[in-house]
Amino acid sequence: MNRARIEENLFKGLMLISTVTILTCLLLILGTIIVKGLPAMNWAMVSQIPKGGFYLGKEGGILNAILGSLYLATISTVLSILISLPVVLYLNVYAKKGSRLAYFSRFSFDVLWGIPSIVYGAFGFTIMLYLGLRASLLGGIIAVTFLIFPIMSRAIDEVMRMIPAELLEASYALGATRLETAFKIVIRQSLPGILTAVLIAFGRGIGDAASVIFTAGFTDYIPYSLFRPAATLPLAIFFQLNTPIPEVQERAYASAFILTLIILLVSLSCRFLTKRFTKHLIK
Amino acid sequence: MELKTHISVNNLSVFYGNEPALKNVTVDIPDKKITVIIGPSGCGKTTLLKSFNRMLEAVEGIKISGAVLVDGENIFDPGIEITGVRKKMGLLSQRPYPLPMSIYDNVAYGPRIHGLKKKKELDRIVEHYLKESSLWEEVKDRLYTPASKLSIGQQQRLCLARGLAVEPEIILGDEPTSALDPKSSQRIEARFLELKKDYTIVVVTHILRQARRLADYVIFLYLGELIEHGPANQIFDNPKQEMTREYIQGVIS
Numbered sequence: 333m334n335r336a337r338i339e340e341n342l343f344k345g346l347m348l349i350s351t352v353t354i355l356t357c358l359l360l361i362l363g364t365i366i367v368k369g370l371p372a373m374n375w376a377m378v379s380q381i382p383k384g385g386f387y388l389g390k391e392g393g394i395l396n397a398i399l400g401s402l403y404l405a406t407i408s409t410v411l412s413i414l415i416s417l418p419v420v421l422y423l424n425v426y427a428k429k430g431s432r433l434a435y436f437s438r439f440s441f442d443v444l445w446g447i448p449s450i451v452y453g454a455f456g457f458t459i460m461l462y463l464g465l466r467a468s469l470l471g472g473i474i475a476v477t478f479l480i481f482p483i484m485s486r487a488i489d490e491v492m493r494m495i496p497a498e499l500l501e502a503s504y505a506l507g508a509t510r511l512e513t514a515f516k517i518v519i520r521q522s523l524p525g526i527l528t529a530v531l532i533a534f535g536r537g538i539g540d541a542a543s544v545i546f547t548a549g550f551t552d553y554i555p556y557s558l559f560r561p562a563a564t565l566p567l568a569i570f571f572q573l574n575t576p577i578p579e580v581q582e583r584a585y586a587s588a589f590i591l592t593l594i595i596l597l598v599s600l601s602c603r604f605l606t607k608r609f610t611k612h613l614i615k
Numbered sequence: 616m617e618l619k620t621h622i623s624v625n626n627l628s629v630f631y632g633n634e635p636a637l638k639n640v641t642v643d644i645p646d647k648k649i650t651v652i653i654g655p656s657g658c659g660k661t662t663l664l665k666s667f668n669r670m671l672e673a674v675e676g677i678k679i680s681g682a683v684l685v686d687g688e689n690i691f692d693p694g695i696e697i698t699g700v701r702k703k704m705g706l707l708s709q710r711p712y713p714l715p716m717s718i719y720d721n722v723a724y725g726p727r728i729h730g731l732k733k734k735k736e737l738d739r740i741v742e743h744y745l746k747e748s749s750l751w752e753e754v755k756d757r758l759y760t761p762a763s764k765l766s767i768g769q770q771q772r773l774c775l776a777r778g779l780a781v782e783p784e785i786i787l788g789d790e791p792t793s794a795l796d797p798k799s800s801q802r803i804e805a806r807f808l809e810l811k812k813d814y815t816i817v818v819v820t821h822i823l824r825q826a827r828r829l830a831d832y833v834i835f836l837y838l839g840e841l842i843e844h845g846p847a848n849q850i851f852d853n854p855k856q857e858m859t860r861e862y863i864q865g866v867i868s
Binding site for chain 2: 499
């Protein structure tokens, strides 16, 4: 065998190993939460709030955390879309090529992306104190929005940057304004990317524990007000894992399973939606 | 040849940063004729063309001086509505870029943007301009399918229809056949020769034979400078400048 062939096979082999490693990790994680959590899975887990002695292994479920997480992640994701879209549309439609502001914005997103979520939690906590809020759903929403908006912006930006300049030019040449071009061409062409970005941001938001630990707090009740504490799944998992009681630990795995399932469902529906929107795209 | 001026370029200079792309170009572009801009790559052909519909301004660090008068109005005047300038001109780019929507919506995009909503009227416009760009017969049964599914030659004719649908006075072509196969190129050229009855057409090309086939009037640029311009037969058969002669004979390219 000559050198080129050996190199080729070597790298193919390495890629195969990486792929297998990633798949194994995924299967191991899923396997663990299923095997350990399944015994604790029952209807009460998803339909009830913790009853007296829930953390000692008695009745109840984690409906409080499921709803809390869904509210928190959904509202934060919507807020992030409202912040991200104008920003990335500005960067990609309004800012001139090579603009310093655009460069600086992108750099800031990268930095913000890299900040650990506990810092967002602390930052959110400071804002809450400043506003006179206590640990509440609103506080959690503020912290999680700060956490996921740079992720969403950067992800959408990456897709919008791929849109050929000529496509925008084609629209301008017909007398369209920048705003018309942004909404009718740019958003349409990057819709699959926008959906993916929303999904990534939602997944990050619903799965993060550190940013909500001070800001959203925890409660055994279903959240009914923005100004009341709200339970979240990651914290529910954390608290349950922290007990020495095996039944409760099993419930932690069951909670993790539910969290994973929620993300999976959102992901699948996103993919389904994407398929419907991509048929007109210019490749 | 009696020529009425449609676009008048006055002392136009364009700088990308400190790089000059066009140096003091002054030329009149005749009404309802095909004007072809020729010259080697990087000589400023496209820059000149894109200055006509103010497409240059999206580039950071660009400096434009001088004037371009369309119908007697300087398009660089601060009071001029940029969308109005662009509405007057249809642009065909090097590669066709259909918009991410159906064939019908592509043609209807311009009219809709300019406020037309009536379905019947839009239907009429779409059919009319698809016929005008001789695409109608090929697509009439699949108007609502994605434009991206068309062949590249068909896409370029769709772009022509899309440009015509905003009822411009001028058609700008930036090497509009360079991505097309010979048959498709021929169709586009045939459309141009037909359309010059009603439109002023300006085409950039680096294909001399194409220039000969199309041109009524020729502008020859070299390294950002206007070397020579005049009626096609004069430029091709009896150029005044040595450089033009060399370019046309293929000594320089």
